[in-house]
Structures are given as C-alpha cells and as structure tokens.
Amino acid sequence: MTKFRLALASLVAIALTAACQRSGSEVVVYTSEDQVFSEPVLKEFERTTGIKVRAVYDTEETKSTGVALRVVAERDRPQADVFWANEPLRAVMLQQQGLLETYRSPSADGIPARYRDPADHWTGFSARARVILYNTNEVKPDAAPSSVRDLTDPRWKGRAGLANPLFGTTTTQVAALVAVWGDPAARKFLDEIKANGVRLVTSNGEAKDLVASGELAWAFTDTDDASEAVEQHKPVAVVYPDQDTIGTLVMPNAVALVKGAPHPEAAKKLIDYLLSRQVEEQLAKSTAAQMPLHRDVTVPSNVKPVAAIKDMAVTYATLGKTIDGILPYLRQWSGTS
Amino acid sequence: MEWYELKSRPSSRWRPAPWLAGSLFVVLIAGALPLVLIAVIAVGDIARAGTTFVSWRTVMLLGNTLVLGIAVAVLVGILGTTFGLLAAKTNVPGRRALVALLTFPLFVPPYVLALGWFTVFGRHALIAAVVGRPAGIRASDFFFGLGGVVLVLTIAYTPIVMHLVRIALHSIDPAIEESARLRSRWPRIVWRIDLPLVVPAIALGMLITFILVIGEFGVPAYLRYPVFSGTVFTEFAAFLDIRAAVLASLPLMLLALAGVAAERYWLRMPTQAFAHVRRMPLGAPLGSWRLPIALAGWGYAVVTVVLPLAGLELQAGNWASYRATLRGASSAIVASVWTAAVAATIVLATALMLSYLIERSSSRRLNGIDTALLLPFAAPGTVLGVSLILLWNRPGMAGVYTSVVILLIAYVAHYTPIAVRAVGVALQDISPAVEHAARLAGVPWTKMLRRVLVPMLAPALAGTWGLTFVMCLRDLDLAMTVRPPGVETLPIRIYTLMANSSSSVTAELALVMVGLTLAVILVAVATVGVTRRMSAST
Numbered sequence: 001m002t003k004f005r006l007a008l009a010s011l012v013a014i015a016l017t018a019a020c021q022r023s024g025s026e027v028v029v030y031t032s033e034d035q036v037f038s039e040p041v042l043k044e045f046e047r048t049t050g051i052k053v054r055a056v057y058d059t060e061e062t063k064s065t066g067v068a069l070r071v072v073a074e075r076d077r078p079q080a081d082v083f084w085a086n087e088p089l090r091a092v093m094l095q096q097q098g099l100l101e102t103y104r105s106p107s108a109d110g111i112p113a114r115y116r117d118p119a120d121h122w123t124g125f126s127a128r129a130r131v132i133l134y135n136t137n138e139v140k141p142d143a144a145p146s147s148v149r150d151l152t153d154p155r156w157k158g159r160a161g162l163a164n165p166l167f168g169t170t171t172t173q174v175a176a177l178v179a180v181w182g183d184p185a186a187r188k189f190l191d192e193i194k195a196n197g198v199r200l201v202t203s204n205g206e207a208k209d210l211v212a213s214g215e216l217a218w219a220f221t222d223t224d225d226a227s228e229a230v231e232q233h234k235p236v237a238v239v240y241p242d243q244d245t246i247g248t249l250v251m252p253n254a255v256a257l258v259k260g261a262p263h264p265e266a267a268k269k270l271i272d273y274l275l276s277r278q279v280e281e282q283l284a285k286s287t288a289a290q291m292p293l294h295r296d297v298t299v300p301s302n303v304k305p306v307a308a309i310k311d312m313a314v315t316y317a318t319l320g321k322t323i324d325g326i327l328p329y330l331r332q333w334s335g336t337s
Numbered sequence: 338m339e340w341y342e343l344k345s346r347p348s349s350r351w352r353p354a355p356w357l358a359g360s361l362f363v364v365l366i367a368g369a370l371p372l373v374l375i376a377v378i379a380v381g382d383i384a385r386a387g388t389t390f391v392s393w394r395t396v397m398l399l400g401n402t403l404v405l406g407i408a409v410a411v412l413v414g415i416l417g418t419t420f421g422l423l424a425a426k427t428n429v430p431g432r433r434a435l436v437a438l439l440t441f442p443l444f445v446p447p448y449v450l451a452l453g454w455f456t457v458f459g460r461h462a463l464i465a466a467v468v469g470r471p472a473g474i475r476a477s478d479f480f481f482g483l484g485g486v487v488l489v490l491t492i493a494y495t496p497i498v499m500h501l502v503r504i505a506l507h508s509i510d511p512a513i514e515e516s517a518r519l520r521s522r523w524p525r526i527v528w529r530i531d532l533p534l535v536v537p538a539i540a541l542g543m544l545i546t547f548i549l550v551i552g553e554f555g556v557p558a559y560l561r562y563p564v565f566s567g568t569v570f571t572e573f574a575a576f577l578d579i580r581a582a583v584l585a586s587l588p589l590m591l592l593a594l595a596g597v598a599a600e601r602y603w604l605r606m607p608t609q610a611f612a613h614v615r616r617m618p619l620g621a622p623l624g625s626w627r628l629p630i631a632l633a634g635w636g637y638a639v640v641t642v643v644l645p646l647a648g649l650e651l652q653a654g655n656w657a658s659y660r661a662t663l664r665g666a667s668s669a670i671v672a673s674v675w676t677a678a679v680a681a682t683i684v685l686a687t688a689l690m691l692s693y694l695i696e697r698s699s700s701r702r703l704n705g706i707d708t709a710l711l712l713p714f715a716a717p718g719t720v721l722g723v724s725l726i727l728l729w730n731r732p733g734m735a736g737v738y739t740s741v742v743i744l745l746i747a748y749v750a751h752y753t754p755i756a757v758r759a760v761g762v763a764l765q766d767i768s769p770a771v772e773h774a775a776r777l778a779g780v781p782w783t784k785m786l787r788r789v790l791v792p793m794l795a796p797a798l799a800g801t802w803g804l805t806f807v808m809c810l811r812d813l814d815l816a817m818t819v820r821p822p823g824v825e826t827l828p829i830r831i832y833t834l835m836a837n838s839s840s841s842v843t844a845e846l847a848l849v850m851v852g853l854t855l856a857v858i859l860v861a862v863a864t865v866g867v868t869r870r871m872s873a874s875t
Contacts, residue, residue, distance in 0.1 A: 036834055055823060057825065069579070073726045079730065093577060214461040215459055
C-alpha cells in the first residue's frame with residue numbers, strides 16, 4: 001500500500017501546487033479576439049508592466065459557447081477583470097445584463113464618440129469591416145458582387161455563403177441591417193437569401209476557406225479573414241460592399257471592465273493599454289489588418305483607414321435592443337431549433 | 338456475493354465498504370452534484386419548455402439526431418467488431434500496426450478530422466483533381482450532408498468498439514474455444530462462441546458512440562446536417578441563456594437513456610461468467626482468406642486514416658515551422674498530458690471500485706447506480722461545464738475553481754461513467770469464486786484486489802486507462818467551458834488558433850496531438866509491460 005499512498009500523496013501535492021500558483025499582481029482577461037492576434041498584445045503588456053495576464057481565449061468559430069457566456073455564468077462571483085470582445089454586440093448584451101462597470105479610460109480620448117458607449121460601459125478600438133470575399137477563378141472582377149443585396153441575386157443561387165447570423169460578427173451585421181432598413185424589410189431580405197440557397201457556414205474563417213478553395217464563389221467575411229487569404233496568395237479579392245448606398249459595416253473591438261472585477265486597478269491599466277495608439281498600430285500591422293480608430297495612427301498600405309470608406313450609420317449602443325427583437329426569428333430562420 | 342453482508346462481520350479482514358464508499362463519494366461530488374443542479378434548473382423552468390422548444394422543427398432535429406446516432410453506432414459496431422476480431426483472433430499480417438493505425442482518428446477532435454476529409458471531398462480537392470470536376474462536385478454534395486457526418490464520425494469512433502472487443506476477446510478462456518474445436522471449425526467458433534461472449538463489449542462501445550454522436554455539434558454544423566445539439570449551443574452562445582440551454586439538453590439526455598435501455602434490452606440474455614486461466618487467446622487461422630482479408634483491412638486503414646492524415650501533413654509546414662508551433666504550444670502540451678493522465682488515473686481507481694460495487698452486488702438498487710452513473714456522460718459537455726461553474730465558483734473555493742482542479746473534477750465527472758462500464762464488462766467475465774477462495778484463505782479485501790483482481794483485469798484496466806486518457810486529452814467542450822484563466826489544453830489551442838492562423842499551424846498542432854497521444858500510450862504500454870515482467874520475475 002505504500003506505493004499507492006505515495007502516488008495518492010503526489011497527486012494531492014500536484015493539485016495543491018497548481019491550485020496555489022497565484023502571483024500578487026495579475027489581471028484576468030476573457031477575450032474573443034482571435035488568439036493569434038490578442039496573445040502577442042497581452043504578452044507585450046505583461047512584459048512592459050510586469051503584471052501577469054491570465055487569459056481565457058475564445059474564438060468566434062462556432063465551436064465554443066463563448067467567453068461572454070462565462071461572464072454570465074460567473075455573475076455571482078466574477079473571475080474576469082477585463083472583457084475584450086472582437087465586436088461590440090456581446091459587450092452591449094453584457095451591459096444590458098448589468099455585468100459591466102463604467103470606466104472612462106484616458107486612452108479613449110482620441111476615439112470618436114460613436115465607437116464608445118455613451119455611459120462608458122465599453123470602449124471601441126481597432127475595427128474590422130464586413131466585406132465580400134470572392135474567388136477570382138470563379139468570378140470575374142467586373143461581375144463581382146458589390147452589395148449585401150447580391151445575396152438575393154439568382155445569379156449566385158447556391159454559390160454564395162454567409163456565417164450563421166446567430167453567432168459572431170454576422171449577428172452584428174444582421175442587427176445593423178435591421179437598424180438601417182427596419183425590422184420588416186430585414187426579415188423579408190433574410191427570407192429572400194434563404195430562398196436563394198445561400199450556404200450557411202459555421203464561421204467567417206470557414207467562409208474564407210470555402211471561397212479560397214472554390215467551394216463557394218463568394219461570401220461575406222471580416223477584413224482579418226480576408227486579409228489572411230490575400231496574404232497567403234489565395235485566388236481571392238475583396239470588395240467593400242454598398243459604398244454607394246448604406247455603406248460597409250465597421251465593427252470595432254470592444255473592451256470593458258467587468259463589474260465586481262477581482263483586480264480593478266490592474267484591469268484599468270490593461271484597458272488603458274488596449275486603447276492606446278501603440279496597440280492600434282500593432283493590430284493594424286498584424287495579419288488582422290485592423291483599422292485604427294485614433295486618427296493619428298499610421299497604417300500600412302494594405303489597411304484602409306476608417307475615414308477612407310463609407311461606413312454604415314449605426315449606433316452600436318442600441319444594437320443590443322435591436323438584436324433582442326430579431327434573435328428568436330433568426331433561431332427559426334437558421335433552423336437551429 | 339454481497340459485499341454489505343460480508344462487511345457485517347467485524348472480525349473479518351474483508352472490508353471493502355470504506356473503499357467503495359470513498360469511490361462513490363468521488364462520483365457524487367464530481368458528477369452527481371452538477372446533475373442535481375441541472376435538475377433543479379430544469380424543474381424550475383419546465384414551463385418554458387412548451388413555448389420555446391415544442392415544434393415540428395424540434396421533432397425534425399431530434400429525428401435527425403436519432404438517425405445519425407443509430408447509423409454511426411451500427412456502422413461502428415460492425416466495423417469495430419470486425420477489426421477487433423482481426424486484431425485479436427487472426428493471423429492477418431501486421432495486425433498490431435493495423436490496430437495502431439486505425440486508432441489514430443480517436444486521437445484528434447472529430448472537427449479536425451472533418452477538415453482533413455475536406456481535402457479529399459471538397460469541390461476542388463483530391464477527388465476532383467484525380468477523377469474530374471463533376472466527380473468533385475458530386476463528392477462535395479455527398480460530403481456536405483448526412484453522408485459526410487456519418488463517414489467522419491464512424492471513422493472517429495470505430496476505434497472505441499475495436500479496442501473494447503479486442504480486450505474482451507483477450508479475456509476469453511481459451512479452454513472454451515478448445516472444447517468447441519472438438520466439434521466445430523473456426524468461423525463457427527467465432528460466430529457461436531466468441532461473438533456472444535463479447536456482445537457486452539460491442540454493446541458498450543456502440544452505446545458510448547451513440548452518446549458521443551448525439552451530443553456532437555462541430556461536425557454536423559460544419560457539414561450542414563441540422564441536429565438537436567445545435568439548440569443547446571444556440572441558447573448558450575447566441576442568447577447567453579443558461580436556463581434555456583440546460584432545458585434544451587434534457588431531450589439529449591433522454592435520448593442517451595433510451596440508448597442505455599436499448600443496450601440493456603440487447604443484453605437481457607445472460608452471459609456466462611468464466612474464470613480466467615490464461616491470457617493469450619487462441620488464434621483463428623485465416624487460411625486462403627489471409628491475403629484478401631489483409632488487403633481489405635489495410636485498404637480500409639489506408640483510405641480512412643492515412644488519406645486525411647496525409648492531407649493534414651501536406652498542409653503542415655517544414656521542420657522549422659513545426660518547431661515554432663511546438664514552442665508556442667509547449668505549455669498546452671504539458672497541461673494536456675498531465676491533466677489527462679492524472680484524471681485517467683483517478684477515473685480508473687474510482688471505476689475499479691464502483692464496477693466492483695455494481696457487478697458484485699445482487700441488489701437491483703445498486704444496479705440502478707450503473708444507469709444513473711451514465712447521466713454525467715450523457716449530459717453535453719458545455720451543460721455539465723456550466724453547472725460545474727455555478728457549483729464551484731463560490732467563496733472559499735478559489736483553490737478549486739480558479740485552478741486546474743476544476744478541470745480534473747470535470748474530466749472525472751464526465752468520463753468515470755464509461756470507465757465504470759468498461760471495467761464492469763471485464764469484471765463480469767471473472768468468476769466470484771476466485772474472490773471467495775481468497776476470502777476463505779483470510780486474505781484482506783484490499784490485498785485480494787491488488788494481487789488477484791487487478792492482475793486478472795490488467796488488460797481491461799490498461800485499456801480503460803488508455804481510453805479515458807485519450808477522451809480527456811481530446812476533450813474540447815468541457816475544457817473550453819471550465820478551464821481556469823491562463824491554462825489551455827492542446828485541443829483548445831487548436832480551436833482558438835484555427836481562426837486566422839495559417840492552416841499549417843492547425844495541421845501541425847493536430848498532427849502533434851496524434852503523435853503525442855501515441856507516445857504517451859506507448860510509454861504507458863511499455864511501463865505496464867516492464868512492471869509485469871518485474872513482478873513476474875520476483
């Protein structure tokens with residue numbers, strides 16, 4: 001039995017050691033910004049401040065239930081200090097549930113007011129856009145789709161793709177269309193794209209892969225996915241849709257202080273850092289090719305400044321209520337239940 | 338034999354009760370408490386079920402789920418039994434290598450396998466390149482639908498039945514087959530003697546597969562086959578509604594229980610118990626069929642395993658790229674291996690005690706524990722994970738909830754049930770007379786366990802440890818939901834890097850996972866071998 005007891009004692013010791021590994025100065029961040037982009041930013045923060053970052057990474061790929069859900073599940077005893085979402089809608093939904101604290105970061109000063117929550121529950125930075133990615137072997141440039149309305153064009157029956165609007169940035173896109181067109185017109189549009197056999201895929205990354213492989217002629221995706229495909233020299237090209245009409249949807253990252261955060265001071269330092277010009281420049285220069293919201297950040301040639309595109313006129317802070325109204329319909333529409 | 342009756346003799350050194358109670362306590366804390374929480378939430382919210390979930394759409398989704406679960410379970414049963422027989426009973430050339438090769442798909446999450454198969458069935462993939470574009474379009478139409486889901490999940494889960502059958506066949510007393518040989522030839526012996534004896538193993542493998550398949554969401558979502566597990570996911574991820582998601586998980590758990598009932602119905606014919614005399618089973622020579630069967634077996638392995646793995650390898654980068662990927666994933670690799678190994682060890686110890694409690698008790702009530710035990714496995718990983726968060730994220734529990742301990746609890750809760758069944762199936766084949774003899778000789782219960790049962794169950798215990806280790810290592814839903822901040826496992830890293838990383842990184846990580854699992858299993862097998870040789874020589 002001695003060996004058995006020794007093994008048991010070792011197990012307990014390992015578990016306790018792991019349980020007790022806590023440093024004095026740390027910050028816990030839950031982030032849905034893709035790990036390949038967020039991890040270097042957080043490591044740099046750790047290096048420059050000496051504050052240990054403990055991150056829970058997630059992905060907008062529809063394989064996980066998401067870090068926003070975890071913030072909800074932990075509402076009675078929050079473990080996260082900072083919530084860093086890759087688009088503003090989930091931050092708005094958490095704000096509606098009373099799970100976010102107000103914090104006005106000094107770094108937010110140069111960021112236009114429309115990309116911030118008026119009550120400072122969350123602040124936007126480094127944005128992406130919803131763009132059309134098409135396969136250049138399948139589609140000639142002069143025949144390329146240029147509007148979200150092309151999803152209903154019989155020309156593309158069964159050849160166009162869209163990530164499931166219940167998840168990720170497609171939810172934000174649908175919420176924005178409802179805000180701009182009104183609920184009845186948006187529902188009619190959704191019914192039409194369903195009738196046109198638009199392929200619902202699980203994520204924007206998958207939409208990009210299916211277009212790059214020629215499985216789909218074109219699909220909506222985000223600029224970071226599109227940029228990656230372009231960098232890898234896939235046979236693809238990008239269109240910023242609806243530049244003559246409603247404009248292209250721009251979606252900033254959103255960062256927020258979680259209500260009841262265990263480490264509020266370290267959390268504020270991380271939020272200040274994420275909203276800094278330095279991070280916006282870092283994300284612009286990465287494969288993410290994100291668009292800085294501070295006007296004076298220099299961007300590489302492959303990144304379009306926000307000012308260079310006509311962006312859709314939506315108020316992000318009200319999108320939460322908009323999406324509440326249409327989510328049950330989307331559930332039926334997408335056939336999930 | 339009834340252990341509680343034996344316990345009543347204070348003078349006896351036969352005292353299993355504290356050990357059995359201890360293992361029951363582990364399962365109650367890890368698995369039963371979250372289930373109680375799920376039940377409380379569901380009962381409190383049952384009124385909403387009618388308005389939210391009762392629709393023809395729900396019926397269709399449940400129908401699709403059932404069709405998928407049954408199709409994959411039946412195919413896995415047939416293929417797994419065939420390969421288990423080939424591995425354990427025949428002289429097919431290179432059978433050990435064949436078994437190892439066929440096990441690979443179990444080492445990676447099914448979604449990654451599906452990505453591998455896309456390199457074959459995509460509209461512009463291998464089939465299109467070899468046969469032509471129209472064939473590629475037809476292949477893609479087949480792949481994106483029920484056909485593709487059945488294909489991917491069947492290949493993913495065939496190793497479970499194969500190994501359970503292989504282990505069960507190794508546990509059959511050769512004396513029975515030798516007696517049968519006096520009157521019958523080999524194919525008939527396999528059909529009439531061996532197969533009936535391994536039916537519990539086949540049924541268990543099919544049941545595990547059925548439960549895993551009906552809870553699977555990633556592959557059906559990717560291949561556009563609507564299933565009910567999407568409802569649970571939608572409530573969580575789109576609506577952030579925990580109560581509705583818990584409620585939506587109930588039909589899946591009821592389907593899993595229906596699977597258990599089907600298994601029980603199949604097994605209602607009693608199987609006889611035989612005492613083990615030796616380990617090596619008799620071989621059934623294939624004769625003139627050896628070559629065709631070898632070609633068929635190896636052909637299947639090459640097509641179903643080598644092809645998608647080669648697809649991943651083609652996407653992977655060079656050695657320098659591998660090194661960079663490994664450097665980034667080193668902490669995830671360490672965390673994955675040690676948590677899976679520790680969890681598998683705790684699960685095995687608990688499963689040994691609990692299966693003894695269940696198999697050696699004549700009480701119907703205790704047999705009912707067996708069914709109840711399957712519920713934590715039947716609960717979708719995300720639902721179990723969220724209920725563990727609600728349960729353990731409390732004042733004074735920081736040492737548990739914010740550390741890897743919560744991950745270990747989650748693994749133990751979710752995977753102990755299948756380990757109990759796997760050990761239990763092997764225990765059924767050991768006559769209680771062996772234990773009676775030990776007890777009459779005055780051997781303490783714990784010593785009998787170590788010196789009699791554990792050696793006799795060694796193949797089954799080693800197999801169960803390996804299966805549990807693999808299940809923990811490849812777990813995604815549960816680990817993703819409960820992992821503490823700053824800790825990631827390899828499957829989590831694969832998924833979180835899948836978005837926007839180059840496809841080479843994902844492919845490399847998937848192949849690293851295959852190699853890593855294989856390496857740990859080989860080390861474990863070698864360690865068991867050395868230990869057994871050392872104990873035999875003393």
